[in-house]
């Protein structure tokens with residue numbers, strides 16, 4: 001598990017994410033607000049053609065929307081689907097509107113309320129005490145309840161995911177800015193983002209830490225979108241029950257990724273000197289002893305992502321680290337520095353040459369196995385202790 005809260009890049013990405021999506025969501029709110037005004041106006045007009053003209057002209061020119069988008073948004077408030085442009089007159093008859101949306105005055109009030117809290121929702125972060133955050137969310141869910149039928153069109157994860165417009169904000173740009181090259185849940189799989197120009201090649205999956213079905217208003221929230229690998233997101237987490245009381249988000253405080261630690265236990269002498277892989281690898285809670293909630297959350301992650309079982313597959317790498325200790329009497333890094341004095345290797349550079357991984361905790365997000373490597377190396381090489 002790699003903590004993201006202390007990475008330099010995340011604040012930049014947060015700012016860009018909130019700025020970009022606030023504009024997108026507010027534009028959507030403005031469209032719905034206009035639709036309500038229009039319906040009120042056109043319901044006063046009896047000529048069908050006039051109704052069509054009014055709707056199309058104002059939505060198209062006022063919001064620069066494609067016909068397909070206009071049709072989708074207009075259909076979202078109705079109980080019947082608008083299939084052709086000449087069916088826009090269906091809007092004018094309020095009995096065609098979804099029952100929950102027929103109170104236009106309250107609907108406008110809820111849209112105004114949402115307009116005010118868009119930024120809050122996009123950067124909503126669970127932090128202690130979690131209960132106060134839950135109360136705020138419950139309050140918002142109640143206040144915005146009227147918008148439930150059109151919520152997915154206003155706070156649209158799909159629109160964000162599929163946004164290919166030049167200058168548009170999407171998961172590729174978010175992941176690129178985060179510069180996260182390994183999955184924070186497992187630190188075992190590369191999650192590079194590769195894109196050039198408008199060509200999107202690959203990116204990490206975005207896991208909704210709290211599922212969309214549970215907190216739909218958080219579906220675009222920065223802290224709820226965790227770039228992660230397919231195994232952690234789809235194979236393991238998927239529909240499992242996750243909450244801030246049972247699991248740890250990578251955006252919660254986890255200084256130097258110390259809340260969990262890797263240990264290895266050799267089963268025979270040869271394994272103890274790294275000559276075979278007969279060992280068990282354990283991952284344990286390493287936070288404050290008296291913090292039972294934190295312990296439960298960290299252990300919840302270890303179980304959820306099956307970290308012990310998954311890492312057991314990598315005993316060969318642990319054995320290599322242990323072997324290096326016994327080859328050099330605990331001074332492997334020093335021996336490399338002394339062997340090539342002209343290179344003037346720093347401890348960090350020598351470590352990287354030896355273990356093919358990063359030494360400093362800020363760089364752990366750049367390569368798989370960085371956390372395991374450092375934990376095991378620290379536990380067997382005296383020079384780190």
Ligand SMILES: [Zn+2]
Nearest residue numbers: 183186229232
């Ligand atoms: Zn993963």
